[in-house]
């Protein structure tokens with residue numbers, strides 16, 4: 001039986017790790033640990049992996065680039081390594097928030113992998129609280145719009161998350177926009193990525209061409225499926241992903257910070273910092289927290305049972321790293 005592969009995609013901070021934190025324990029409660037997770041982070045620091053610690057699932061981390069482009073080969077190599085050694089029943093790939101899922105499909109259709117795996121589908125999480133702003137901003141700036149659209153267009157299941165942050169009117173507009181991109185995929189609204197976890201394994205691929213091609217036999221089709229898929233979807237001659245315009249850096253804290261200053265710092269980050277996350281010790285609270293920042297949200301969660309390195313990761317475009325670090329240093333106790 002081929003190893004089932006699920007691709008978990010969605011823009012930065014949409015709720016992918018939040019879903020995994022629910023999905024993995026659910027899988028574990030139902031069967032033996034025969035799922036492997038591949039996590040991809042843009043930077044050299046693994047914040048999301050820490051959140052999955054203790055779940056007792058093999059996690060393969062692919063750092064410092066995006067598996068849809070700059071480290072695409074590492075995905076293929078990582079898969080080739082995992083398949084014979086761990087012999088999993090399924091693999092869940094959590095992409096970076098700026099990954100184009102079609103390029104990930106392309107990497108997975110490498111001839112060395114093709115006969116061993118079956119891509120079950122693409123689960124895409126949409127941050128409903130930001131979707132309209134993001135498409136209008138990226139449309140205007142010309143960046144990331146193709147990626148954002150691909151994440152919706154090629155989804156086999158759309159989870160419209162963070163609906164607690166928006167009105168029903170806005171939700172209707174978001175759904176309408178999503179339907180303009182993708183009429184076929186089932187669409188569920190969620191809060192904290194809460195969804196029917198059993199249904200995740202039964203998603204049906206809506207990428208018709210991928211299905212059709214897979215029923216063909218012979219190496220030429222296998223070799224070129226990814227490329228054909230892209231071409232047939234009108235993406236064949238697109239330049240490399242816009243990932244190249246996205247930057248990330250990590251900063252290691254040298255001591256505890258004051259909570260109020262730190263929250264104010266996160267809220268004042270320029271809007272081309274699309275995402276910040278990490279771990280920090282709060283001097284005035286006397287404990288460490290994980291922090292999460294998306295453009296419209298700052299969240300601090302006390303750490304339980306883990307003691308990771310205190311580090312901040314910033315992801316965005318064209319930001320002034322020196323200025324961000326200077327501002328951050330004013331938060332120290």
Ligand SMILES: Nc1nc2c(ncn2[C@@H]2O[C@H](COP(=O)(O)OP(=O)(O)OP(=O)(O)O)[C@@H](O)[C@H]2O)c(=O)[nH]1
Nearest residue numbers: 012013014015016017018097162191192193292299
């Ligand atoms: N208000 C609200 N916050 C949410 C919801 N779902 C997730 N969050 C929060 O949003 C933040 C980002 O969630 P993650 O699950 O880390 O998002 P992600 O897609 O894995 O992020 P990246 O891997 O950095 O792209 C976290 O602080 C979550 O707790 C939701 O439905 N409503």
